[in-house]
Amino acid sequence: MSASESAAKSKFVLRTNQIQALIDFLRERGYRTAGPTIRDCAVIYDEINNAEQIPLGVADEQEAGFYRVKKRKEAGYFSYVVGAHSWKKFLNPPRFTLWKAKMDNGEMSLVVDEPQAVPHYAFIGVRPCEIAAIAVQDRVYLDGPYVDNLYKERRSAIAIIAVNCAHPGGTCFCVSMDTGPEAKSGFDLALTEIQETNRHLFVATTGSDLGVEIAKALKLEPATPDDIADEAATIKRAAGKMGRKIDTSHINELLQRNEDHPRWNHVGDRCLNCANCTMVCPTCFCMTVEDTTDITGKTAERSRRWDSCFTIEFSHIHGGAVRTSASARYRHWMTHKLASWQDQFGVSGCVGCGRCITWCPVGIDITEEAAAIRASSRGE
Numbered sequence: 001m002s003a004s005e006s007a008a009k010s011k012f013v014l015r016t017n018q019i020q021a022l023i024d025f026l027r028e029r030g031y032r033t034a035g036p037t038i039r040d041c042a043v044i045y046d047e048i049n050n051a052e053q054i055p056l057g058v059a060d061e062q063e064a065g066f067y068r069v070k071k072r073k074e075a076g077y078f079s080y081v082v083g084a085h086s087w088k089k090f091l092n093p094p095r096f097t098l099w100k101a102k103m104d105n106g107e108m109s110l111v112v113d114e115p116q117a118v119p120h121y122a123f124i125g126v127r128p129c130e131i132a133a134i135a136v137q138d139r140v141y142l143d144g145p146y147v148d149n150l151y152k153e154r155r156s157a158i159a160i161i162a163v164n165c166a167h168p169g170g171t172c173f174c175v176s177m178d179t180g181p182e183a184k185s186g187f188d189l190a191l192t193e194i195q196e197t198n199r200h201l202f203v204a205t206t207g208s209d210l211g212v213e214i215a216k217a218l219k220l221e222p223a224t225p226d227d228i229a230d231e232a233a234t235i236k237r238a239a240g241k242m243g244r245k246i247d248t249s250h251i252n253e254l255l256q257r258n259e260d261h262p263r264w265n266h267v268g269d270r271c272l273n274c275a276n277c278t279m280v281c282p283t284c285f286c287m288t289v290e291d292t293t294d295i296t297g298k299t300a301e302r303s304r305r306w307d308s309c310f311t312i313e314f315s316h317i318h319g320g321a322v323r324t325s326a327s328a329r330y331r332h333w334m335t336h337k338l339a340s341w342q343d344q345f346g347v348s349g350c351v352g353c354g355r356c357i358t359w360c361p362v363g364i365d366i367t368e369e370a371a372a373i374r375a376s377s378r379g380e
């Protein structure tokens with residue numbers, strides 16, 4: 001993304017009947033287009049090549065341990081927020097085969113598959129908190145001493161069509177984490193859906209040379225002062241409708257000095273150690289390497305796959321696990337997200353997307369847990 005500052009800030013109008021042209025343009029440029037669509041009664045991310053796959057007229061309801069999508073007459077193209085999927089599944093696949101081997105006449109040999117082209121995606125409908133999450137994962141996979149090539153190859157050529165949030169979910173708290181509801185950078189084009197009785201359009205802000213090319217290719221009209229005022233009002237309204245909030249002041253010190261707080265046992269008694277929170281979290285990056293064989297023992301495979309600090313094996317260090325209780329595992333996860341991540345990577349590991357709250361089967365809420373510890377904190 002190397003647009004000049006003036007190009008980066010230009011605002012246009014994208015009509016709803018131009019969404020297909022946007023998808024077509026990106027596909028002609030060689031991108032595989034991925035975006036929100038409906039499957040199994042939920043908004044998920046998948047490859048899409050048709051504007052009709054985007055769930056028009058759908059809104060979502062989210063609360064702790066609760067998710068529903070509903071058809072609503074007044075809902076637009078992006079009247080829901082994030083679901084259980086995040087873009088990390090495209091940038092760091094949940095399971096990836098590193099190598100395969102087979103046994104023939106007692107001899108083991110490596111199976112070399114034809115190299116597959118690395119998919120380059122255009123992500124359509126990326127929320128501001130998700131742009132922040134991708135930036136967090138960049139720090140982990142790209143900016144440290146060990147660069148992850150699998151991630152780098154996928155990350156290096158993505159296009160991001162962001163969508164600013166107009167209808168935050170019941171578990172969203174991006175305002176507290178300063179990651180939304182408006183995308184400020186990190187996108188090629190950012191859309192804000194304006195939906196009124198007789199008007200349905202997107203205000204499109206260019207954020208890169210690609211964004212400028214899209215505006216030219218689709219012959220987008222410049223946004224009028226009224227359009228820009230409506231966009232600002234939409235974002236302001238959204239900022240005032242966050243379902244959750246969290247006090248982040250001195251949160252690193254707060255959690256570090258409360259490692260023995262009784263609240264960790266309270267949450268540990270409820271936690272099922274199912275790892276849902278880490279699977280849905282767009283910033284969680286832990287993985288493991290696993291060897292498997294088929295039932296005959298004739299083929300073997302080494303894969304890397306997502307792992308979770310909520311599994312007991314994850315903290316296994318010669319002789320046993322070091323985090324043996326649910327309370328220790330939850331404390332480790334939450335303290336890492338909100339506190340020690342700042343020491344490690346210079347940013348919070350939480351972007352306020354709310355997924356871990358919505359998809360926790362027992363409704364454990366990171367904002368509630370942080371508030372409970374703050375309310376009866378040990379020491380200063």
Ligand code: SF4
Binds near residue numbers: 351
């Ligand atoms: S910790 Fe929860 S709210 Fe924060 S980024 Fe992860 S899933 Fe979203």
Ligand code: SF4
Binds near residue numbers: 271278363
């Ligand atoms: S906090 Fe909730 S989602 Fe996470 S491991 Fe515990 S029960 Fe599962």
